[in-house]
Amino acid sequence: MTATTPSPHRRRMLLRGALVLSLAGIGIAATCGAQTQPTPAAHDATLWPQPEWPFGAEPELEARITALMAGMSVEDKVGQLIQGDIASLTPEDVRRYRLGSVLAGGNSDPGGRYDASPAQWLALADAFYEASMDTSTGGHGIPILFGIDAVHGQSNVVGATLFPHNIGLGATRDADLMRRIGEITAVETRVTGMEWTFAPTVAVPRDDRWGRTYEGYSEAPEVVASFSAAMVEGLQGEVGSEAFLDGRHVASSVKHFLGDGGTRNGIDQGDTQVDEATLVRIHNAGYPPALEAGAQIVMASFNSWNGVKTTGNRHLLTDVLKARMNFGGFVVSDWNGHGQIPGCSNERCPQAFNAGLDMAMAPDSWKGMYDSTVAAVRAGTIPMARIDDAVRRVLRVKLRLGLFEAGRPSQRPLGGDYDLLGSPAHRAVAREAVRKSLVLLKNQGGVLPLDPRRHVLVAGDGADDVGKQSGGWTLNWQGRGTRRADFPNADSIFEGIERQVEAAGGTATLAVDGTYEARPDVAVVVFGEDPYAEFQGDVPTLAYKPGDDADLELIRRFEADGIPVVAVFLSGRPLWVNREINAADAFVAAWLPGSEGAGVADVLLRDAQGRVQHDFQGRLSFSWPRTAVQFENNVGQPGYDPQFAFGYGLTYADDGDLAPLPESPGITGPLAAPGVYFARGRASGGFSMRLLAGDGAQPVTSLPAASGDGHLRIEGMDHEAQEDAWRMRWSGEAGVALVADEPLDLTREANGDVMLVLHARRGGDAVPLSLTAGCGEGCGGTVEMQPLLARMPAGTWTRIGVPLKCLVRAGLDVARVRVPMQLETAGPLDLALSRVALGTQGEAEQVLDCSAD
Numbered sequence: 002m003t004a005t006t007p008s009p010h011r012r013r014m015l016l017r018g019a020l021v022l023s024l025a026g027i028g029i030a031a032t033c034g035a036q037t038q039p040t041p042a043a044h045d046a047t048l049w050p051q052p053e054w055p056f057g058a059e060p061e062l063e064a065r066i067t068a069l070m071a072g073m074s075v076e077d078k079v080g081q082l083i084q085g086d087i088a089s090l091t092p093e094d095v096r097r098y099r100l101g102s103v104l105a106g107g108n109s110d111p112g113g114r115y116d117a118s119p120a121q122w123l124a125l126a127d128a129f130y131e132a133s134m135d136t137s138t139g140g141h142g143i144p145i146l147f148g149i150d151a152v153h154g155q156s157n158v159v160g161a162t163l164f165p166h167n168i169g170l171g172a173t174r175d176a177d178l179m180r181r182i183g184e185i186t187a188v189e190t191r192v193t194g195m196e197w198t199f200a201p202t203v204a205v206p207r208d209d210r211w212g213r214t215y216e217g218y219s220e221a222p223e224v225v226a227s228f229s230a231a232m233v234e235g236l237q238g239e240v241g242s243e244a245f246l247d248g249r250h251v252a253s254s255v256k257h258f259l260g261d262g263g264t265r266n267g268i269d270q271g272d273t274q275v276d277e278a279t280l281v282r283i284h285n286a287g288y289p290p291a292l293e294a295g296a297q298i299v300m301a302s303f304n305s306w307n308g309v310k311t312t313g314n315r316h317l318l319t320d321v322l323k324a325r326m327n328f329g330g331f332v333v334s335d336w337n338g339h340g341q342i343p344g345c346s347n348e349r350c351p352q353a354f355n356a357g358l359d360m361a362m363a364p365d366s367w368k369g370m371y372d373s374t375v376a377a378v379r380a381g382t383i384p385m386a387r388i389d390d391a392v393r394r395v396l397r398v399k400l401r402l403g404l405f406e407a408g409r410p411s412q413r414p415l416g417g418d419y420d421l422l423g424s425p426a427h428r429a430v431a432r433e434a435v436r437k438s439l440v441l442l443k444n445q446g447g448v449l450p451l452d453p454r455r456h457v458l459v460a461g462d463g464a465d466d467v468g469k470q471s472g473g474w475t476l477n478w479q480g481r482g483t484r485r486a487d488f489p490n491a492d493s494i495f496e497g498i499e500r501q502v503e504a505a506g507g508t509a510t511l512a513v514d515g516t517y518e519a520r521p522d523v524a525v526v527v528f529g530e531d532p533y534a535e536f537q538g539d540v541p542t543l544a545y546k547p548g549d550d551a552d553l554e555l556i557r558r559f560e561a562d563g564i565p566v567v568a569v570f571l572s573g574r575p576l577w578v579n580r581e582i583n584a585a586d587a588f589v590a591a592w593l594p595g596s597e598g599a600g601v602a603d604v605l606l607r608d609a610q611g612r613v614q615h616d617f618q619g620r621l622s623f624s625w626p627r628t629a630v631q632f633e634n635n636v637g638q639p640g641y642d643p644q645f646a647f648g649y650g651l652t653y654a655d656d657g658d659l660a661p662l663p664e665s666p667g668i669t670g671p672l673a674a675p676g677v678y679f680a681r682g683r684a685s686g687g688f689s690m691r692l693l694a695g696d697g698a699q700p701v702t703s704l705p706a707a708s709g710d711g712h713l714r715i716e717g718m719d720h721e722a723q724e725d726a727w728r729m730r731w732s733g734e735a736g737v738a739l740v741a742d743e744p745l746d747l748t749r750e751a752n753g754d755v756m757l758v759l760h761a762r763r764g765g766d767a768v769p770l771s772l773t774a775g776c777g778e779g780c781g782g783t784v785e786m787q788p789l790l791a792r793m794p795a796g797t798w799t800r801i802g803v804p805l806k807c808l809v810r811a812g813l814d815v816a817r818v819r820v821p822m823q824l825e826t827a828g829p830l831d832l833a834l835s836r837v838a839l840g841t842q843g844e845a846e847q848v849l850d851c852s853a854d
């Protein structure tokens with residue numbers, strides 16, 4: 002380092018000063034996200050139903066619990082009420098702190114591998130069980146409960162049967178099928194050693210912009226109510242029967258209590274603003290049947306009801322759920338959900354226990370939660386009676402599951418029976434579910450069913466992609482970044498069509514981009530949403546892929562060539578696709594079918610003798626929108642005017658002709674995809690790029706651009722399209738900053754493992770480069786990027802990820818982010834950038850490791 006070069010630290014200060022100055026110059030003031038819990042309105046528990054809890058007095062069970070608890074210290078008791086995540090705790094921790102439960106979150110896997118083997122899962126379950134049973138350090142040998150999101154089959158595990166997501170199941174209207182799906186899910190979950198699933202979701206999604214719409218069965222409370230008991234009984238077995246919670250069944254958690262599907266503007270974890278009677282009538286519909294079926298666990302929701310977080314709402318958890326609705330199981334919180342209650346943090350929340358929470362899902366925060374809860378009990382902040390009640394509720398579930406006598410997960414009846422994962426019998430049920438879930442919206446001139454003896458071209462990026470057809474909560478949280486080999490027991494939609502067509506003597510060709518040499522008789526175009534989960538799937542309108550008409554153009558190309566087109570649409574919600582519907586001859590809403598893509602061929606194709614194999618049976622359980630802004634479009638609402646009404650669904654007996662649909666989306670104003678800050682070489686709406694140099698910050702409105710001192714020169718560069726990237730060359734100290742017009746609240750994102758993903762390309766050497774996310778003067782987090790730059794192969798476009806958690810650790814206040822990305826270096830550096838967006842594991846090829854900092 003020469004004497005004239007300022008130290009990296011001083012350099013950073015200089016530049017940050019420049020940015021703050023410029024922000025002040027354009028009138029940006031730091032706003033503080035202070036929130037207070039509003040005073041709840043008057044509540045009325047008598048508005049709620051009184052389902053019967055199906056367990057009578059169980060004196061033996063209670064006596065056993067009493068005896069057990071007599072010897073338990075405060076620490077032992079609190080331990081039973083804390084659930085940590087396998088990514089953040091070890092069997093050793095369980096042994097030491099005698100925790101009651103572990104979970105595997107969507108991105109948490111044995112050895113950190115999303116494609117871990119079933120045997121690794123089982124070994125992990127054994128290790129946690131053994132740690133819980135170890136009495137050598139004074140523990141009481143209370144078996145651990147291992148919970149997992151087996152939400153459409155045992156969907157975290159390679160080889161498992163993947164059922165359609167709930168939105169597709171809702172279209173079947175078949176409660177008996179739910180029971181069978183529950184049974185199979187339980188069996189496959191037991192094979193890999195867990196005894197608890199975080200399912201079913203009984204949300205009643207009302208605004209389809211919500212990223213979790215597909216986790217709900219229906220917008221109609223009656224449909225949800227007609228499914229919830231069957232699913233719980235399938236998972237747990239029937240109360241009173243020998244099968245109940247035996248080794249072939251798992252404990253079920255009904256979620257998310259309450260109002261998760263009713264949040265304003267469909268914002269995940271948002272606020273449901275309805276009166277109490279509406280909350281009961283719509284959002285509570287699935288709970289009474291589930292409780293009567295004996296659901297052992299209820300998961301409290303992230304969302305608020307009229308401004309009050311439900312996880313801290315004593316009226317809902319205690320007065321309504323436990324007292325009025327007679328729920329005798331236990332309440333678990335959702336992934337640090339307790340931390341969102343005003344006055345709480347992820348590590349401390351006596352309020353939640355006092356409101357009625359029995360177990361805290363404290364994935365990465367379990368240690369703090371444990372310590373602070375012990376302290377709160379000792380201080381009397383949480384009454385001992387409340388703790389005793391919670392422990393009793395947890396122990397009841399463990400006893401009902403027979404865990405004290407069951408032995409290691411691998412020694413239990415199904416432990417390690419890997420042949421059951423994706424077994425032919427299980428897959429047959431999933432395939433039946435796929436067949437029954439397909440909803441036919443249009444069948445012009447009776448183009449369907451197809452003759453398998455002809456030449457069928459199968460196109461579209463959903464045609465041969467099991468990951469895409471399975472959606473979120475598949476092998477990882479977002480369901481992205483998987484490969485064909487991860488799905489040994491599955492058929493893509495193309496594979497199913499190909500098998501049947503070839504058996505019948507026809508030809509099936511796969512051409513994702515739709516090109517062909519031999520002219521096909523018909524084209525099947527499979528397209529739709531790419532996988533997402535939770536808030537990552539929240540969208541601003543119901544427009545399908547705004548700004549990207551590639552799929553529409555594909556359909557139109559076949560039409561122009563005079564080839565009939567059958568559109569198969571994969572989606573987690575109804576979307577505005579009127580143009581695609583108009584362009585295609587037939588249109589099938591296939592939802593997110595899961596591993597059994599072959600179920601699509603069963604309905605689309607005749608058999609070799611020309612007979613219909615299976616007719617369409619699916620009926621919309623969500624109303625289909627007429628415009629992209631018909632967000633809350635639910636049957637029974639005033640002014641209800643959908644494109645396709647709730648219950649719609651053609652069969653082969655119907656006239657499937659459709660007059661052309663209106664092609665105006667009804668959108669006014671710009672539409673930025675949430676979480677995308679810079680794409681195709683341009684800042685998204687609501688964001689701008691600034692060039693930072695010693696003399697201040699200037700907006701970059703056109704390229705090429707350069708700082709006054711010439712330290713940084715930026716020019717356009719071709720990545721995937723012409724000039725869709727910025728090439729930035731540093732020869733001295735300077736920076737670029739991506740600035741948001743309005744502060745961004747990334748609290749939800751930072752709770753998970755969301756990261757800032759930069760699609761970038763390094764030209765020359767990797768030199769020191771700092772990345773800062775800023776939140777106003779004196780607020781921000783800076784990380785050093787040189788190690789990550791060094792891992793990018795020079796000259797190759799690479800997606801690099803900076804976990805939000807790293808930025809938080811470095812000081813960022815995620816509730817008010819003004820500058821999601823500021824890059825500074827003294828160079829020399831040659832760095833190109835085409836996209837800056839939020840993403841998750843699987844989207845980044847190289848991820849910054851800040852664990853050691």
Ligand code: BGC
Nearest residue numbers: 105106107150199256335336
């Ligand atoms: C989700 C729950 C899920 C839990 C555990 C949360 O973020 O909201 O539905 O069960 O994580 O993965």
Ligand code: BGC
Nearest residue numbers: 106107108109336478753754
């Ligand atoms: C999800 C978890 C997931 C995590 C990723 C949470 O919001 O619910 O299941 O594993 O984020 O960090």
